[in-house]
Amino acid sequence: MAKTRALVKRRKAIRNIRKITRTMELIATARFKRAMDRAVQAESYTHRISDLVRDVSSAGVEYDHPLLEVHEPAERAKLLVLTANRGLCGGYNANVLRVSTQQWQQWQETFSETSLEVSGKRGIGAFRYRGITADQSYVEFEDRPRFDEVEAIAERYMADYAAGKLDRLDVVYTRFISTARQEAVVETLLPLSPVEPEESSEEDADDVKQGAREVQYELLPSPAGILEEILPMAFKVRLFKCFLDAAVSEQVARMIAMKGATENSDNIIREISMLYNRARQAEITKQIAEIVGGAELLN
Secondary structure: OHHHHHHHHHHHHHHHHHHHHHHHHHHHHHHHHHHHHHHHHHHHHHHHHHHHHHHHHOOOOOOOOOOOOOOOOOOEEEEEEEOOOOOOOOOHHHHHHHHHHHHHHHHHHHOOEEEEEEEOHHHHHHHHHOOOOOOEEEOOOOOOOOHHHHHHHHHHHHHHHHOOOOOEEEEEEEEEEEOOEEEEEEEEEEOOOOOOHHHOOHHHHHHHHHOOOOOOOOOOOOHHHHHHHHHHHHHHHHHHHHHHHHHHHHHHHHHHHHHHHHHHHHHHHHHHHHHHHHHHHHHHHHHHHHHHHHHHHHO
């Protein structure tokens, strides 16, 4: 009897866990759809503004912008790491932290001055555990990062780069490729490159290689004036796209992890139910045998 009671309690506990994982799966699915819509819209805008920068730059204008200037020698580097505030999302945080830790160790040997900024409680705690304190930390970015919040960070980066306080900026985040594939990558945002092959479509890349792409713009008042306006915006949009990709990838990872946990709970519940039925059947058989034995003794 004690064994069946223990199995009943265990099955009840697993069922309660299943309710939690199933609810988290549904919440992550809803958040993923919202974040995915925003990421797709931002990706289209990022591609178009990158195409515009490439086309204007190909107009033959000689133009120098602080964001395009390569600082040599590069001595001051900053690493921005984008993680999640919560766990239960599979290997999402672990993959980002593995890549960022390797990059940070390489930078310690390459640059004379390095600084670290981390977004997400998981990343902040992980670096603190390793004895690395972040110069800036952010915990306000969830599944819906706002452009004005990212813009404030981008403005500070651009000001430091233009003033010579920063020579290189890298961002470690999880790039969203598809629902089945997300990849932790390191992307260099400063110095800003006007031509980004990974942000252009395959057709545009083929046109650039073949020299078949022609500028179809009439640039007024001047190409330099247009670049002065769109280069800072291009940097802000690229940084914002990193935050959006990280948010989408987090929700996908949590959705998949919670779905797997729910399926495992179903399997465990079925196994416990089979064990309970067998134990209960054995107890009933034992009780019947005892009754039959007692009746024979009375006769």
